[in-house]
Amino acid sequence: MKPEIPNLWIKCPQSNPQANLRLFCLPYAGGGTSIFRLWPRELPSNVEVCAIELPGRENRIKEKPTSNLEILTENLVDVLLQHLDKPFAIFGHSMGSLIAYDLARKLRQRNVNPVYVFLSGRPAPNIPELYPPLHLLPNAEFIEKLTNVYSAIPEVVLQDQELMELFLPTLRADMTLVETYIHSQVEPLDCPIFALGGLEDPEASYDNLVSWRDYTRSSFSIEMFPGGHFYLNENRQALLQFMSQTLKDL
Structure with missing residues (x-):
């Protein structure tokens, strides 16, 4: 069943009807569209x-977050199919890279393929998790691990009990x-993959990123x-310069 209001799902920071390519961007855990503003x-x-x-x-803070990747990407396929009147690419970071791959996989089943997929900050789904499940x-332990391992919770949220209570269900989902995403069978895409990572990120080391090949x-x-x-925030300009070189001639 298609979502009734697909525009809830897509936010373009700067409308660009003259563009000849759409870049769909998927966030890391706890992140939203503001990452890409x-x-x-x-x-x-x-x-x-x-x-x-x-x-x-x-x-969409008042909506229940989705904790099942397959259900999420089924909904996203229906949304994106209504916005593919021009070529497109997909970028995802960390959690977003898993969503991006599964989304591209499901679109391929509909005979629709992105021109590129950028998979950032995470190895392929057949690689075991670096850290124990959280x-x-x-x-209390969940917050501590997320803070110490991923630095995933902003300090302003950590210091505000009400914000923390609002933020926690989304992070846990x-x-x-x-x-809980299990996809051990490799299903290759028909489009180029760029695997991206931070040099100081043990989870997305060069050797781990090779798994996407x-x-x-x-x-x-x-x-x-x-x-x-979080190199994409720390070193945004370098990332976007690389992506610009890749996308400018399409």
Whole structure:
């Protein structure tokens, strides 16, 4: 069943009807469309940035977050099929990279393929998790692990009990989504994959990112950037310069 209001899912920070390519962007755990709000300024004018707004955050904070990746991508396929009147690419970071791959896999089953998929900050789904599962931990331990391992909770949220109570269900749902996704069978895409990572991120080391090579029948390359797991925020300009070079001639 198609979502009734697909625009809830897609937020373009800067509308660009003249663009000849749409870049759909998927966030990391706990993240929202605001991650990508500055991207249109630094990407070529032929690219329209379309951030995906997942339930349970920002403008959809009152909605229940989705904790099952397969259900989420089934909904997203129906949404995106209504917005594919021009070529498109997909970018996902960390949790978003798993969503991006599964979304591209399901679109391929509909004979629709992106021109590129950018999979950032996470190895392929057939690689075991670097850290023990977190999603079933009691709240205090869950928060501590997320803070110490991923630095995933902003300090302003940690210091505000009400914000923390609002934010916690989404974070737990996101970690459940990531840690319960089982897709051990490799289903290659028909489009090029760029695997991206931070040089100081043990989860997305070069050796781990190589695992995505088997997930495409097309070209594959790895690009590493200065920074840790959140290099896309720490070193946004370098990432977007690389993506600009890739997307500008399409």
